[in-house]
Every structure is written in C-alpha cells, then in structure tokens.
Amino acid sequence: MEERYNFKEIEKKWQKVWEERETFKVTEDPSKEKFYCLEMFPYPSGKLHMGHVRNYSIGDVVARFKKMDGFNVLHPMGFDSFGLPAENAAIQHGIHPSTWTWDNIHEMERQLRELGLSYDWDRECCTCSEDYYRWMQWIFIQFYKKGLAYKKENPVNWCPSCQTVLANEQVVDGVCERCKTPVTKKNLSQWYFKITDYADRLLENLDNGKLDGWPQKVRLMQKNWIGRSYGCEVDFKVKDSDEVLTVFTTRVDTIYGTTFMVLAPEYPTVLENVKGTEYEQDVLDYIERVNHMNEIERTSTTAEKTGVFIGKYAINPFTHKEMPIYISDYVLMGYGTGAVMGVPAHDQRDFEFATKFGLEITPVVDPQDPEVDVNDLKEACAASGIMINSGEITGMKSDDAIPYMIEKAEKEGLGHRKVNYKLRDWLISRQRYWGTPIPMIYCEDCGWVPEKEENLPVLLPTDVEFTGKGESPIATSKTFRDCTCPRCGKKAQREVDTMDTFLDSSWYFLRYCDNKNTEKPFDKAKADYWMDVDQYIGGVEHAILHLMYARFFQMALHDLGLTDHEEPFKNLLTQGMVNKDGKKMSKSLGNVVSPAEIIEKYGADTARLFILFAAPPERELDWSDAGVEGAFRFLLRVYRMVNELSARDLKDGEIVPKTAEDKSLNYRLNFCIKKVREDVGGRFMFNTAISSAMELVNEMYKYKDGKNVNEPLLKKAMKELIVILCPFVPHISEEMWEHIGGQGLCSDQPWPACDEKALVLDEVEIVIQINGKLKDKMVVSKDIDKAELEKIALESEKVKELTEGKTIIKVIAVPGRLVNLVVK
RNA sequence: GCCGGAGUGGCGGAAUUGGCAGACGCACGGGACUUAAAAUCCCGCGAUCCUUACCGAUCGUACCGGUUCGACCCCGGUCUCCGGCACCA
Numbered sequence: 001m002e003e004r005y006n007f008k009e010i011e012k013k014w015q016k017v018w019e020e021r022e023t024f025k026v027t028e029d030p031s032k033e034k035f036y037c038l039e040m041f042p043y044p045s046g047k048l049h050m051g052h053v054r055n056y057s058i059g060d061v062v063a064r065f066k067k068m069d070g071f072n073v074l075h076p077m078g079f080d081s082f083g084l085p086a087e088n089a090a091i092q093h094g095i096h097p098s099t100w101t102w103d104n105i106h107e108m109e110r111q112l113r114e115l116g117l118s119y120d121w122d123r124e125c126c127t128c129s130e131d132y133y134r135w136m137q138w139i140f141i142q143f144y145k146k147g148l149a150y151k152k153e154n155p156v157n158w159c160p161s162c163q164t165v166l167a168n169e170q171v172v173d174g175v176c177e178r179c180k181t182p183v184t185k186k187n188l189s190q191w192y193f194k195i196t197d198y199a200d201r202l203l204e205n206l207d208n209g210k211l212d213g214w215p216q217k218v219r220l221m222q223k224n225w226i227g228r229s230y231g232c233e234v235d236f237k238v239k240d241s242d243e244v245l246t247v248f249t250t251r252v253d254t255i256y257g258t259t260f261m262v263l264a265p266e267y268p269t270v271l272e273n274v275k276g277t278e279y280e281q282d283v284l285d286y287i288e289r290v291n292h293m294n295e296i297e298r299t300s301t302t303a304e305k306t307g308v309f310i311g312k313y314a315i316n317p318f319t320h321k322e323m324p325i326y327i328s329d330y331v332l333m334g335y336g337t338g339a340v341m342g343v344p345a346h347d348q349r350d351f352e353f354a355t356k357f358g359l360e361i362t363p364v365v366d367p368q369d370p371e372v373d374v375n376d377l378k379e380a381c382a383a384s385g386i387m388i389n390s391g392e393i394t395g396m397k398s399d400d401a402i403p404y405m406i407e408k409a410e411k412e413g414l415g416h417r418k419v420n421y422k423l424r425d426w427l428i429s430r431q432r433y434w435g436t437p438i439p440m441i442y443c444e445d446c447g448w449v450p451e452k453e454e455n456l457p458v459l460l461p462t463d464v465e466f467t468g469k470g471e472s473p474i475a476t477s478k479t480f481r482d483c484t485c486p487r488c489g490k491k492a493q494r495e496v497d498t499m500d501t502f503l504d505s506s507w508y509f510l511r512y513c514d515n516k517n518t519e520k521p522f523d524k525a526k527a528d529y530w531m532d533v534d535q536y537i538g539g540v541e542h543a544i545l546h547l548m549y550a551r552f553f554q555m556a557l558h559d560l561g562l563t564d565h566e567e568p569f570k571n572l573l574t575q576g577m578v579n580k581d582g583k584k585m586s587k588s589l590g591n592v593v594s595p596a597e598i599i600e601k602y603g604a605d606t607a608r609l610f611i612l613f614a615a616p617p618e619r620e621l622d623w624s625d626a627g628v629e630g631a632f633r634f635l636l637r638v639y640r641m642v643n644e645l646s647a648r649d650l651k652d653g654e655i656v657p658k659t660a661e662d663k664s665l666n667y668r669l670n671f672c673i674k675k676v677r678e679d680v681g682g683r684f685m686f687n688t689a690i691s692s693a694m695e696l697v698n699e700m701y702k703y704k705d706g707k708n709v710n711e712p713l714l715k716k717a718m719k720e721l722i723v724i725l726c727p728f729v730p731h732i733s734e735e736m737w738e739h740i741g742g743q744g745l746c747s748d749q750p751w752p753a754c755d756e757k758a759l760v761l762d763e764v765e766i767v768i769q770i771n772g773k774l775k776d777k778m779v780v781s782k783d784i785d786k787a788e789l790e791k792i793a794l795e796s797e798k799v800k801e802l803t804e805g806k807t808i809i810k811v812i813a814v815p816g817r818l819v820n821l822v823v824k
Numbered sequence: 825g826c827c828g829g830a831g832u833g834g835c836g837g838a839a840u841u842g843g844c845a846g847a848c849g850c851a852c853g854g855g856a857c858u859u860a861a862a863a864u865c866c867c868g869c870g871a872u873c874c875u876u877a878c879c880g881a882u883c884g885u886a887c888c889g890g891u892u893c894g895a896c897c898c899c900g901g902u903c904u905c906c907g908g909c910a911c912c913a
Binding site for chain 2: 216217220221223224225227229231247248249250251262298299300303305328329330331332334335336339340341342343347348349350352420421422540543544613614615616619620621622624626627629630631633634636637640678679682683685687688690691692693694695698701765767769771772773774777809810811812814817818820821822
C-alpha cells in the first residue's frame with residue numbers, strides 16, 4: 001500500500017472492482033431475510049448537490065451495514081425524470097426535453113458512481129423511459145376502470161407563469177410551489193384521482209401501529225392535511241321557495257344562535273336567486289371582484305370581511321326564525337357544502353362578519369368564565385359551557401348538546417351526521433409536454449374511453465412546438481390527437497394533457513422490484529418478497545405530497561390485487577438540510593459547496609465521513625470546511641496506522657487479553673462493534689457510531705507503542721476496525737483490507753461478532769455522592785453487592801471527613817453505578 | 825390563531841432506562857520533532873473563586889417553580905427560535 005493516501009486512485013480502483021464483480025447485484029432469495037433500503041430518487045437537474053450527498057450517504061451506510069449483517073439487501077437508484085425544467089430548457093435553448101434529460105441522467109449517474117454508493121444499477125428506473133411510462137399508463141387505466149380516475153369541470157388552481165394547473169398540495173402560501181407566482185382560479189375540465197375515497201384509511205394507518213417507524217411529525221402533518229372533522233349537516237329552507245340550503249357544522253349545539261347564513265360566491269343557485277332583482281348587480285359585481293383575486297388575497301385572514309346580501313331569507317328549522325342570506329368569500333365552495341350558518345357569538349369569522357354588517361349577535365353558550373360577559377362579547381367565544389337561549393336544550397352542557405341535536409335532527413328529518421375532510425381529490429392533469437400522456441380518448445358517441453392496453457404505451461409525440469403558452473404543447477402535434485375510438489372505431493381525439501409527475505414517483509419503488517418486466521408493471525411475487533421498503537430516506541419537504549400520494553397508490557394497487565402490501569414505507573427517516581454559515585446553500589447567496597469540488601480535493605470517503613459525522617441525520621447540518629479537514633485527518637490517521645502495523649507483521653494466534661491494557665483495548669474494540677451496530681442498524685446516529693470508531697483508533701495508537709503488545713489482539717483490532725469502517729468509508733476500507741491480506745472484498749465481510757465477555761470489566765468505577773453531589777470516586781470489583789458497596793463507601797476517607805459531626809439518614813447504593821449518602 | 829419540535833462550552837454535538845454533564849470532532853493554547861515551516865505525535869481547554877503551585881471549593885444544560893436520595897432527562901408555568909397548517913364552518 002502506497003505510503004501516501006492516494007484517494008483518487010483508490011476510489012477509482014474499487015468502484016471498478018465493485019462494478020465488475022457485481023458486488024451489489026441482488027435477486028430474490030427466500031432463504032435470506034430481505035432488507036429494502038431506499039432513498040428518494042432525484043430529479044435529473046444535471047448537478048448533484050450536498051443534499052443529495054447527505055441523502056445517499058445515509059442510505060448507503062444503512063444498506064452496506066445490513067448487507068454485512070447478513071441481509072439480502074435491495075438498494076436501487078433511478079431518476080424522477082419527467083418534469084418542467086426539461087421543458088423550460090427546450091423553450092429557452094431549443095434543446096429537446098428528451099436530449100436534455102438523458103444527458104443530465106448520464107451526468108448524474110457518473111457523479112453518483114463517484115460517491116461509491118452500493119446500488120444495484122441493474123434495477124435503475126427512469127420515469128421518462130417508455131418502458132416505465134407504459135406501465136404508468138396501464139396503472140392509470142386500472143384506476144379509471146375502478147372508478148378512481150374521473151374528469152370533471154371545476155375551478156382549479158392555475159399558475160399563470162407555468163401555464164398549467166396545480167394540485168392543492170402544490171399551492172404553497174397561495175403561490176406556485178415551483179415558480180412562486182401567485183396562483184389564480186380557473187374553470188377547467190380536468191382529470192382527478194379519488195384520493196378522498198381513501199381518506200379514512202390513510203388516516204387510520206397513521207395511528208394503528210403500521211407507521212410507527214415514521215417520525216411523529218410527518219404523521220401529524222398528514223393527519224392535519226387530511227383534516228377529518230365530525231359534524232352534522234342541517235337543511236335550511238329558503239323562504240318563499242322550494243330551495244333547501246344544506247350547511248355543515250361541527251357545532252350544531254349553537255344552532256339557536258344562528259342569525260344569518262353565508263354562501264360561497266360560487267354557490268350554484270346564487271345567480272338564479274338574484275336574477276331580475278334589485279340585488280343582481282351588486283351580487284354580480286362582488287362575484288366578479290372575487291374572481292379577480294388570487295389565492296393569497298382571497299385566503300388572507302387579516303383582510304376585513306366582505307360580502308353582499310342576496311335578498312333572500314333562510315328559515316332556521318329549529319327556531320323557525322328568518323335569517324338573511326349573504327354571499328362572502330370567507331366561505332369556500334370546496335369544503336363542506338359551500339354554505340354555512342352564521343353563529344357570530346361563537347365563531348370568530350361570523351363575529352367579524354356580523355359586526356361589519358350590523359347583524360344580531362345572540363349568545364347561546366355560557367362558558368361559565370368570570371372573564372367573559374356573554375351579553376357583551378368583544379370577540380367570539382368558542383369555548384364549551386352551558387346552553388342558554390336555546391329552547392329545549394337550555395341548561396344542557398354544550399358538549400352533550402352536540403350528540404343530542406344530531407340525533408334530534410336525524411329523527412325529525414332536518415339533517416344528519418356527517419364527516420368532512422380537508423383533503424380534496426387529486427388533480428392530476430397538466431398542460432405540459434414532458435410527462436406521461438394520459439391514455440384516454442374522447443369519442444363523440446362513447447365519451448371518454450381508455451386506450452386498449454395492448455396499444456400501450458401511448459408515445460409522446462416528437463413533432464411539437466414549445467411556446468410555453470396556451471394549452472398543452474402536445475396539441476401542436478399533427479399526428480398525436482387524431483385517432484379512432486377503441487370502442488366503436490369512429491374518429492376520436494386523444495387527451496393532450498399529461499400526468500402530474502407525482503404519479504410517476506408514487507410507485508417507482510415497486511418497479512425497482514422487477515424493473516425489466518415487459519408483461520406487467522411488476523411481478524406480484526417479486527414485489528411481495530421485497531416490499532415494504534424497510535427504510536425510506538429523504539427530505540422532510542415531501543412529508544405531505546409524495547409520501548401521501550405513494551401511500552394512496554400502494555393502497556389502490558393493493559385493492560386491485562397487484563400486491564399484498566397496503567403501506568409502502570415501513571420506516572421513514574427525514575434528513576435535515578445542508579446549510580452553509582447558517583443559511584441555505586443557494587446560488588444567489590454564493591455559498592454553494594459543490595460535491596465535485598470536495599471529492600476532487602479530499603475524495604468521496606472524506607465527504608461521506610464528514611457529512612455523517614457532523615450532525616445526526618434529522619437535524620440541519622452546517623457545512624464546515626474545517627470539519628471536512630478533520631474527517632480527512634482521521635482517515636489519514638487510520639491509513640498510517642494500518643500501514644505501520646502491517647509492516648510490523650503482527651503474529652496471529654489465540655486472543656487472550658492479559659494486562660489491563662489488553663483488556664482495555666479489547667473492551668474498546670467490542671464496545672465499538674456493538675455501538676456501531678446499534679447506532680447504524682437501529683438508532684440512526686451515525687455521528688456517535690463514528691465517534692466510537694475514533695475512540696478505538698485513539699486507543700490503538702496508545703496501545704501499539706506500549707511495552708507488552710499482545711500481537712494477535714492488536715491484529716484482530718486492526719482487521720475488525722477496517723470492517724467496521726467499511727459502511728462509512730468503503731474505498732479506503734477495501735484498500736486497507738486488501739493490504740492486510742483480507743480474504744475477498746471488505747464489503748462482503750460479515751459484521752464482526754461482539755464478544756460480550758470483553759464488555760464486562762473486572763473492576764468498575766463507583767461514584768460517591770453526598771446529598772446527590774459528587775464527592776469521591778472509587779474502583780471496586782464488579783461483583784460487589786449493595787451491602788458491601790455501602791460499607792466501602794462509608795470507609796472512604798473523604799466521606800468520613802465530610803460527614804463528621806453529621807448524621808447519615810439514608811444510604812442509596814446502586815451496584816455498578818453509585819452510592820448516595822443522605823446527610824443532615 | 826391552531827398543531828408540532830427544539831433550546832447543553834468559542835463551535836458541531838454526546839449523555840440510549842432518572843444516576844460522574846460536556847464523549848468524539850473543530851477552533852484555540854502549550855510542548856516534542858525540525859535549521860525552519862508544514863505534517864505528525866503528546867498535553868491542556870465550561871465559568872467563577874482559592875492557592876506560589878499542587879490540592880481544592882462553588883456555580884453551571886433558556887428562565888421560574890415542583891416531584892425525587894438524585895433531574896439536561898419527569899411534571900406545571902414563562903420566554904425565545906424553528907417547522908407545518910391556516911377564513912376548513
């Protein structure tokens with residue numbers, strides 16, 4: 001082995017060896033326990049960033065460790081390669097999205113290989129390739145046949161800059177998640193997936209133990225997003241009309257306090273209700289104004305309430321009182337029924353509305369709080385309490401009044417129990433080119449008909465123009481649109497929209513299980529062998545979008561009988577961001593550290609080691625050049641030691657630790673073996689795993705230059721140290737392994753066994769406390785019992801001195817740990 | 825506003841079940857080696873106080889309080905920061 005640590009050559013050499021020997025290629029093997037380790041696949045932007053390096057380093061340590069620990073490890077990689085940037089490149093630079101994407105994929109593959117990641121590249125999937133999107137289309141058709149896909153006209157989120165619709169999940173703070181342009185509403189006919197059918201199951205599984213391996217935070221975020229609320233729908237008749245307005249409320253107990261009613265501006269009967277009346281113009285003006293607002297303006301909670309009276313009255317089914325009907329933008333058409341009962345005394349929004357329009361405020365719940373005067377409210381009071389002014393339920397507890405009123409409404413036919421969700425159906429069509437074509441055909445006679453499965457894939461046309469404007473670019477193709485109806489054979493037209501790329505990433509983990517299948521998306525037996533993903537690793541920014549869509553897909557595919565598994569990801573690790581100087585790395589701040597630069601200067605092993613050592617994976621990590629230097633120095637230190645020890649040609653033989661130094665080294669070695677197993681295999685604390693390896697190296701440095709060197713022991717420590725380091729820094733480990741004459745590849749070695757006996761020391765240090773404060777320490781035999789321990793502690797000079805003239809009230813002795821004297 | 829999470833040296837962080845606070849690393853300081861420097865190796869490194877020095881003492885995990893023989897850890901309250909959701913009836 002060269003004296004100098006020549007990482008460049010070492011890394012190149014071993015990457016080639018792994019590739020040639022197919023070290024990380026796997027097949028199903030029922031005799032072995034499987035482990036599916038998966039990192040979120042990247043979008044092929046063309047350049048790897050530090051976030052990727054962190055993500056894949058974490059996954060690689062886990063995958064390599066599990067392999068060494070005897071598992072049959074599936075560790076695949078691919079590219080989420082449909083999407084907008086490719087199309088923007090086409091618009092700006094005239095490069096075809098396909099060319100741009102594939103060039104980037106190849107460049108990123110190269111960069112990933114440079115990191116020495118243990119992927120089975122044979123299983124690579126790129127979502128933009130025909131053999132992937134063919135099955136994406138097939139799955140779409142199965143969803144359609146099952147009634148999970150449907151097309152409907154609806155006001156949708158529209159990004160004026162991207163010129164496409166967006167799913168609710170892609171609108172963040174009222175702006176487009178991608179380009180930050182304020183989102184507007186547009187009425188369009190679009191494809192949807194019925195994810196709401198799965199709302200309950202998606203919710204149930206968050207809490208029934210199936211996802212206990214997920215961070216609580218992510219589960220809560222999904223729970224809030226699904227937003228289930230239990231309540232009641234109540235029917236209000238419109239005065240002098242046959243119309244019935246149904247409202248949803250979670251507080252039916254407050255129905256006696258309803259003093260007005262509010263409809264969403266889009267409510268379908270509003271226009272006919274005002275037609276030809278004096279209110280028509282005001283209402284039309286208001287609706288027009290609301291339509292021109294973007295999402296930010298519309299959903300601002302700080303804005304003063306607005307609205308107009310539509311000239312009609314609703315009748316409260318319980319009090320028979322007449323109540324004016326308004327429209328206002330604070331009522332949303334997309335949630336509940338689009339109509340709400342206004343209870344200003346107990347709902348803050350209604351309170352503000354009533355105050356603005358001078359409407360009556362009737363308190364019906366007394367919270368029994370001396371600080372609240374219900375007859376002079378300064379704001380709404382949402383607390384529960386005792387019912388007042390409420391007919392037959394007056395005097396009841398408001399919490400009891402809710403079930404009582406629901407029952408009463410059901411008995412008298414005035415309403416019924418109802419569960420509502422914030423979750424909406426998933427809008428999946430996009431007016432873009434670079435995505436999976438939706439395999440649907442519109443026939444004048446038959447309506448929407450799916451393409452025949454044997455005709456898949458519906459290929460993306462190549463004769464399109466990229467203008468970035470108007471409808472889907474596919475519409476500019478001369479050949480794509482026209483076709484014949486698969487059902488009746490008449491002339492028909494293809495759908496020109498493509499699928500949201502979040503569909504592609506909702507099942508790629510299944511395709512990895514069987515990526516070459518030309519008969520179906522994946523073989524059930526293969527998928528059932530590998531699934532669930534035992535460890536999924538990625539950024540927390542996907543907590544809602546990707547992670548919920550993938551769960552929905554898995555459930556739907558399960559229900560279609562394609563897999564036995566209902567949830568895709570058993571354990572989830574969400575890694576924190578990589579920052580520089582406390583700020584996010586970004587071009588505009590000029591603080592971007594490029595992985596290529598670091599690999600060039602220090603090598604991949606150093607980059608991996610630093611990133612794993614600097615912080616626990618869930619936390620943010622601040623990039624530190626000095627820290628990288630430190631990681632590099634550690635590798636140099638190990639390399640130098642192995643070089644020196646191998647030159648000494650240490651003797652083999654039976655390991656019998658004799659001296660205290662032997663025992664200490666043997667302890668450190670076995671402790672490290674155990675610690676790394678726990679920290680990498682269970683706790684995901686790579687930083688402490690590495691620190692225990694550092695401690696072992698420090699101990700070995702001290703030991704090797706000592707007087708009585710136990711050569712077989714030192715040799716074993718060196719060998720096992722190299723194996724322990726392998727998951728973290730595989731290249732240098734292979735090099736050192738080869739150098740000391742190790743058999744086979746270091747990556748193929750079994751994880752060293754921990755000798756538990758070595759961890760039991762003959763003597764232990766015991767702490768002596770007085771009133772809980774540390775006063776003395778002593779070394780005693782490990783077998784000593786409570787009574788003896790107590791006796792020895794009381795004999796300590798220090799204790800005698802400090803307890804002189806005082807009484808010892810109580811002695812607490814914990815063998816192996818401490819003695820605490822309570823003294824007065 | 826609602827729901828989460830976090831707060832430990834100069835810095836990143838450790839303390840896994842309530843039992844020695846600060847492992848490991850960075851930075852810094854000192855020493856050895858060297859003509860010199862780099863590299864390397866060794867030592868020190870929370871604060872305050874006492875002491876010539878050694879030895880030691882007191883305080884210390886955001887803040888206030890509680891439980892306990894014993895609290896970074898459990899309980900109650902406060903502050904600050906971060907994240908998510910947000911006119912969801």
